[in-house]
Amino acid sequence: MSKSSRRYKSAPANSCSALPVCGQVRMPRPRMLLCCLCGVLTVTLLLGIYLSNDTGDINSRVHTAGMTREKLSHKPSKSSTAQVQRLVSQVDRMRLWETHLRPILIQRLPGTPGSQAVRQHISTQLSALSAPWSVEIDSFPSPTPRGLVTFSNVLAVLDPQAPRRLLLACHYDSKALPPAPESPQQVFLGVSDSAIPCAMILELVTALDVQLKALAQQKSPVTLQLVFFDGEEAFEEWTATDSLYGSRHLAEHMSRTPHPPGSSQNTLLQAVDLFVLLDLIGAADPLFVNHFDNTARWFDRLIVAEKRLHKLGLLSSHPSEQSYFRKDIYLGPVQDDHIPFLQRGVPVLHFIATPFPYFWHTMEDTEQNMHPPTVENLTKILAVFLAEYLGF
Numbered sequence: 001m002s003k004s005s006r007r008y009k010s011a012p013a014n015s016c017s018a019l020p021v022c023g024q025v026r027m028p029r030p031r032m033l034l035c036c037l038c039g040v041l042t043v044t045l046l047l048g049i050y051l052s053n054d055t056g057d058i059n060s061r062v063h064t065a066g067m068t069r070e071k072l073s074h075k076p077s078k079s080s081t082a083q084v085q086r087l088v089s090q091v092d093r094m095r096l097w098e099t100h101l102r103p104i105l106i107q108r109l110p111g112t113p114g115s116q117a118v119r120q121h122i123s124t125q126l127s128a129l130s131a132p133w134s135v136e137i138d139s140f141p142s143p144t145p146r147g148l149v150t151f152s153n154v155l156a157v158l159d160p161q162a163p164r165r166l167l168l169a170c171h172y173d174s175k176a177l178p179p180a181p182e183s184p185q186q187v188f189l190g191v192s193d194s195a196i197p198c199a200m201i202l203e204l205v206t207a208l209d210v211q212l213k214a215l216a217q218q219k220s221p222v223t224l225q226l227v228f229f230d231g232e233e234a235f236e237e238w239t240a241t242d243s244l245y246g247s248r249h250l251a252e253h254m255s256r257t258p259h260p261p262g263s264s265q266n267t268l269l270q271a272v273d274l275f276v277l278l279d280l281i282g283a284a285d286p287l288f289v290n291h292f293d294n295t296a297r298w299f300d301r302l303i304v305a306e307k308r309l310h311k312l313g314l315l316s317s318h319p320s321e322q323s324y325f326r327k328d329i330y331l332g333p334v335q336d337d338h339i340p341f342l343q344r345g346v347p348v349l350h351f352i353a354t355p356f357p358y359f360w361h362t363m364e365d366t367e368q369n370m371h372p373p374t375v376e377n378l379t380k381i382l383a384v385f386l387a388e389y390l391g392f
């Protein structure tokens with residue numbers, strides 16, 4: 001995500017108050033009537049052109065409208081106490097740390113052997129599961145301040161044919177930070193940024209493997225897609241062109257990919273119900289705030305899950321029932337991999353610690369500064385969230 005100077009921009013003013021004389025523009029009455037008449041004629045003309053050209057695609061449009069309605073009205077399932085207890089018991093902190101996280105704790109700059117090794121690790125873990133993950137490496141070259149670099153997103157879909165998708169994403173590249181003079185051998189590992197979120201996603205799909213396999217077999221209308229982005233970090237100063245290489249590429253690609261294949265109206269981007277992005281997770285006592293009104297009801301599910309697991313005694317080092325997720329605080333927008341999707345109208349749930357941890361983009365973003373019980377707690381909360389969203 002972006003540097004501190006950019007991360008808490010003031011919230012945009014609403015469109016009306018941004019205009020100093022909004023609603024107060026005066027116009028002579030006859031001229032106003034003429035304008036209204038022209039407006040009505042233009043709308044009628046455009047509607048006529050639209051209907052005459054598109055009657056053949058009416059079924060696709062009805063389908064699109066239906067899909068949008070289903071996305072907006074999607075209801076989470078209600079898990080019983082026994083189901084919740086079973087789900088969280090499947091989350092394994094040792095496996096998360098030793099099997100999933102440990103191999104990611106290397107320097108992983110885009111286009112380097114470290115990056116390749118992490119991609120291989122992710123693919124190997126997903127291939128070992130019984131759920132039928134379709135794994136794809138989405139590679140592309142892009143100019144950067146350091147020349148042409150090949151970036152590679154890792155994409156995994158449970159059921160590629162499903163009409164709709166829940167996206168769960170993080171970035172796996174590490175930032176290119178110059179070595180500190182006092183320890184020139186030390187490299188930046190970005191443990192919270194974003195090795196732990198990647199390990200949490202791998203642990204989630206491992207813990208929920210049986211349920212996800214059954215979901216794929218049931219041909220559910222909503223499936224799960226994982227995205228491990230490359231090139232989130234800027235090589236130098238964060239700008240619109242030096243950052244978010246992987247997410248800009250994927251959002252553009254999905255907006256041009258028909259879904260299902262051959263569709264003339266629907267794209268993979270339209271098939272995304274919700275884009276859940278994890279970032280900067282691993283430190284003790286994190287705070288997660290709601291960033292978007294249109295996904296507030298999904299943020300509410302995180303609050304409910306945290307409280308429920310607390311009351312059931314299923315969280316450790318968790319002092320109060322609402323320690324992590326707060327709706328009454330807002331610190332401003334954060335630049336991250338969701339931006340290219342948000343700009344194209346995809347609903348986003350941004351699961352990022354704010355304020356950023358004190359060690360953000362420093363050599364202190366190390367394993368020693370992480371708090372494993374917090375990572376385990378958050379993974380359990382996400383396991384409940386996924387189970388509710390996907391209906392198992």
Ligand SMILES: [Zn+2]
Nearest residue numbers: 001175193233
């Ligand atoms: Zn970062």
